[in-house]
Amino acid sequence: MTALDEFRLETRSWLAANCPASMRVSVPEDQIVGGGKRQVYENPEAKIWLDNMASKGWTAPTWPSEYGGGGLSKDEFLVLQDEMMRINARAPISGMGFSMIGPTLLDYGTEEQKREHLPKIVSGEIRWCQGYSEPGAGSDLASLQTKCEDKGDHYSVNGQKVWTSGAQYADWIYTLVRTEPQAPKHEGISFVLIDMAQPGVTVKPILLISGNSPFCETFFDDATVRKDGLVGQLNRGWTVGKRLLQHERSSISGLSSGGKKGRYDDMGKLSNIAVEYIGKDSGKLADPALRDAVIQNELNQRAFGLTQQRSMAESDKGETATFATSMFKYYGSETGKERLELQLKAMGTQSLGWEGQDFGDNERTLTRTWLRSKAGSIAGGSSEIQLNIIAKRVLGLPD
Amino acid sequence: MPLVLNEEQNMLKDAAKDFCTNSTPISQLRGLRDDTSETGFDTDTWQQMVELGWAGITIPEDFGGLGFGYLGMGVVMEECGRTLTASPLLATAVLGAGAILHGGSDELKGELLPQVAGGELLLALAVEETPHHNPYGATTTAEKSGDGYKVTGSKKFVLDGHVANKIVVVARTSGNAGDRDGLTLVLVDSGAGVNVTRTIMADSRNAANIEFSGVQGVLLGEEGKGADVLDKVLDAGRILLSAEMLGGVQECFERTVEYLKVREQFGVPIGSFQGLKHRAAQMFCEVELSKSVVLEALSSLDDDSEQVGELASLAKARLNDTYNLVSSEGVQMHGGIGMTDEYEIGFFMKRSRVCEHSLGNSAFHRDRYGVIQGY
Numbered sequence: 001m002t003a004l005d006e007f008r009l010e011t012r013s014w015l016a017a018n019c020p021a022s023m024r025v026s027v028p029e030d031q032i033v034g035g036g037k038r039q040v041y042e043n044p045e046a047k048i049w050l051d052n053m054a055s056k057g058w059t060a061p062t063w064p065s066e067y068g069g070g071g072l073s074k075d076e077f078l079v080l081q082d083e084m085m086r087i088n089a090r091a092p093i094s095g096m097g098f099s100m101i102g103p104t105l106l107d108y109g110t111e112e113q114k115r116e117h118l119p120k121i122v123s124g125e126i127r128w129c130q131g132y133s134e135p136g137a138g139s140d141l142a143s144l145q146t147k148c149e150d151k152g153d154h155y156s157v158n159g160q161k162v163w164t165s166g167a168q169y170a171d172w173i174y175t176l177v178r179t180e181p182q183a184p185k186h187e188g189i190s191f192v193l194i195d196m197a198q199p200g201v202t203v204k205p206i207l208l209i210s211g212n213s214p215f216c217e218t219f220f221d222d223a224t225v226r227k228d229g230l231v232g233q234l235n236r237g238w239t240v241g242k243r244l245l246q247h248e249r250s251s252i253s254g255l256s257s258g259g260k261k262g263r264y265d266d267m268g269k270l271s272n273i274a275v276e277y278i279g280k281d282s283g284k285l286a287d288p289a290l291r292d293a294v295i296q297n298e299l300n301q302r303a304f305g306l307t308q309q310r311s312m313a314e315s316d317k318g319e320t321a322t323f324a325t326s327m328f329k330y331y332g333s334e335t336g337k338e339r340l341e342l343q344l345k346a347m348g349t350q351s352l353g354w355e356g357q358d359f360g361d362n363e364r365t366l367t368r369t370w371l372r373s374k375a376g377s378i379a380g381g382s383s384e385i386q387l388n389i390i391a392k393r394v395l396g397l398p399d
Numbered sequence: 400m401p402l403v404l405n406e407e408q409n410m411l412k413d414a415a416k417d418f419c420t421n422s423t424p425i426s427q428l429r430g431l432r433d434d435t436s437e438t439g440f441d442t443d444t445w446q447q448m449v450e451l452g453w454a455g456i457t458i459p460e461d462f463g464g465l466g467f468g469y470l471g472m473g474v475v476m477e478e479c480g481r482t483l484t485a486s487p488l489l490a491t492a493v494l495g496a497g498a499i500l501h502g503g504s505d506e507l508k509g510e511l512l513p514q515v516a517g518g519e520l521l522l523a524l525a526v527e528e529t530p531h532h533n534p535y536g537a538t539t540t541a542e543k544s545g546d547g548y549k550v551t552g553s554k555k556f557v558l559d560g561h562v563a564n565k566i567v568v569v570a571r572t573s574g575n576a577g578d579r580d581g582l583t584l585v586l587v588d589s590g591a592g593v594n595v596t597r598t599i600m601a602d603s604r605n606a607a608n609i610e611f612s613g614v615q616g617v618l619l620g621e622e623g624k625g626a627d628v629l630d631k632v633l634d635a636g637r638i639l640l641s642a643e644m645l646g647g648v649q650e651c652f653e654r655t656v657e658y659l660k661v662r663e664q665f666g667v668p669i670g671s672f673q674g675l676k677h678r679a680a681q682m683f684c685e686v687e688l689s690k691s692v693v694l695e696a697l698s699s700l701d702d703d704s705e706q707v708g709e710l711a712s713l714a715k716a717r718l719n720d721t722y723n724l725v726s727s728e729g730v731q732m733h734g735g736i737g738m739t740d741e742y743e744i745g746f747f748m749k750r751s752r753v754c755e756h757s758l759g760n761s762a763f764h765r766d767r768y769g770v771i772q773g774y
């Protein structure tokens with residue numbers, strides 16, 4: 001038996017003993033744990049599951065163990081994923097700490113920054129949010145205006161961010177700010193970490209088309225940043241910020257399942273749902289035009305998953321090759337949106353229920369998931385921006 | 400399911416790339432076309448391919464082949480696809496040899512497969528009778544006669560059928576056109592009782608319409624159960640053809656991207672126009688997904704996996720659509736010069752469409768995938 005086989009057996013029995021029964025069903029949207037001081041655990045087993053996993057560092061399996069992570073190799077990580085999928089164990093926690101700022105601190109943080117922040121992400125104690133976009137700076141992010149001034153023993157931040165996902169639940173915010181107003185736009189930006197528990201930071205939720213308020217406006221009025229809250233060099237924050245965007249794009253494309261599970265597969269397989277609502281005729285889904293489209297989407301999802309697996313196999317660290325991130329972000333979000341559109345077609349008016357007893361929980365969830373899916377091709381750099389990046393960085397086409 | 404090539408496979412790929420670039424550039428295909436070559440491929444080139452071992456890559460060592468597997472054959476086909484190399488590799492080494500390998504007696508395999516690997520024997524698979532791929536559609540009959548079978552009927556679009564020495568015929572011993580049961584594979588000599596009409600296709604490659612009038616042949620597989628062998632052979636063919644198409648897709652796409660960088664209009668390279676950039680970037684995604692499905696499908700053949708059928712359909716449907724897209728856009732993005740015979744980009748478009756209609760178009764494979772998945 002190889003060491004990896006042994007690891008698999010150990011993992012399997014550890015999960016059997018430590019994953020509570022109620023954590024082995026697909027997680028309803030409103031019960032996804034994001035951690036942080038404001039997290040409420042409606043199901044106490046969710047907290048137990050989080051603590052168990054965090055004690056092994058398996059909430060961040062590949063981070064080095066000196067920062068609280070699991071210290072797993074790529075192959076061990078894949079085994080862990082496999083084994084969790086085998087018992088349908090949900091992720092104990094997720095969020096921008098894990099998918100974005102953590103990996104970025106590993107790349108660019110000082111030793112002190114890593115030691116201060118990473119263990120609190122792993123344990124779920126601190127939740128992070130992202131202050132990039134501003135009212136005037138979306139796709140053209142580098143035109144951002146939020147000002148950050150050196151006040152000797154600290155920095156002071158003034159300005160407004162918008163579309164800040166989860167700001168109302170977060171404890172800390174990582175932010176791109178302008179530190180050198182005279183410099184060319186990419187060269188006067190810095191990347192800073194801000195404690196949100198201070199009077200200079202206020203947030204105001206925004207209502208979305210899905211009926212939820214997952215994101216906010218965030219205002220900074222003389223907000224204080226510690227001197228050691230600067231990540232990377234002063235005025236060189238664009239480099240750090242771009243690296244983080246790559247991590248963000250990987251996570252939006254659904255890469256976290258390692259390509260083994262489709263983005264919305266927790267809702268059930270599209271073809272099964274279509275058969276449930278439409279029925280079969282001579283063994284085939286009874287609506288031939290929809291059937292062809294459903295098959296096409298399932299083929300594309302499968303090809304996409306295989307490509308994610310290939311990309312991981314090609315890199316020894318088990319990360320996505322840099323060039324591939326934009327492709328995955330683009331293709332994953334577009335294919336995911338298409339899947340939900342097809343699910344609407346398959347379920348007819350039952351797919352558009354908003355409230356009330358005529359609709360099942362799954363049906364109402366779909367309505368909202370469908371609406372939310374539209375953000376996949378906007379947030380983290382829109383589809384058009386990803387295509388621009390592929391054209392420029394991968395294909396080398398001129399500006 | 401490694402999804403990455405091992406060292407040996409990479410070496411074979413490099414060797415194939417060298418060979419195809421130097422010995423079989425597209426100008427060779429053009430020459431064959433212009434000289435109306437009788438075989439439709441260059442016999443010296445074929446001999447060299449045989450010497451490189453390519454005809455026997457998937458034939459087990461016991462039968463004179465290399466036993467190097469389908470991933471190996473796939474990388475060779477891919478490189479051949481880049482230069483649109485004309486050769487009987489698919490018809491002989493994959494389709495014909497596959498039918499003998501899966502359906503022949505040990506004696507027959509011992510006799511014929513070494514000849515395939517040695518390049519002396521050319522084969523073809525006669526399956527279609529209509530303009531659309533229909534693997535179970537045979538009305539051609541096979542009738543027991545002595546220790547063999549007599550075949551009567553006509554076949555269309557037999558790839559490389561005009562040069563084959565022996566032909567595997569998909570015939571019917573019972574049932575009706577469309578039934579999976581009742582199909583029987585018979586191996587016949589191309590000679591008396593076999594009337595071959597060569598059909599030159601738009602891609603400058605060749606197929607044949609063939610009439611069989613009571614020609615005697617030997618049984619491959621079991622009577623009435625020919626589909627069991629046929630499905631395997633067709634799936635291997637679909638996957639290896641997809642590998643060839645993947646080569647064409649990449650070459651055509653790379654040439655197009657290169658052109659976007661050098662052709663100037665309005666004082667700038669045309670590749671700076673976002674209308675073209677985004678289409679190029681979208682194609683890039685399709686090409687990357689195509690690589691993955693071909694690798695996965697080839698590995699499934701090597702692993703003799705239960706998923707060969709669905710992966711063959713996944714690969715063929717995707718490569719049909721991607722080759723169609725990339726070659727059409729290739730012509731469009733080249734403008735007027737893309738329409739000329741002198742320029743090579745149009746060769747890819749012609750090849751793509753012939754490939755698309757060989758062994759199942761996308762509608763066929765999507766339907767098949769759905770059926771395999773139970774809906």
Ligand SMILES: Cc1cc2nc3c(=O)[nH]c(=O)nc-3n(C[C@H](O)[C@H](O)[C@H](O)COP(=O)(O)OP(=O)(O)OC[C@H]3O[C@@H](n4cnc5c(N)ncnc54)[C@H](O)[C@@H]3O)c2cc1C
Pocket residue numbers: 129130131132133134137138139140162163164165166215375378379380381382383384385388
């Ligand atoms: C659900 C959701 C969550 C988000 N969460 C966060 C968050 O937590 N933190 C944060 O900082 N931001 C967040 N965002 C903001 C997100 O990053 C921006 O919405 C995104 O970058 C687009 O910016 P914009 O909204 O200003 O649109 P615009 O930039 O105004 O774009 C409008 C349209 O123009 C197109 N366009 C713009 N430029 C080009 C170009 N050069 N070529 C072609 N087309 C172009 C775009 O693709 C888009 O279709 C979130 C957004 C959403 C929807």
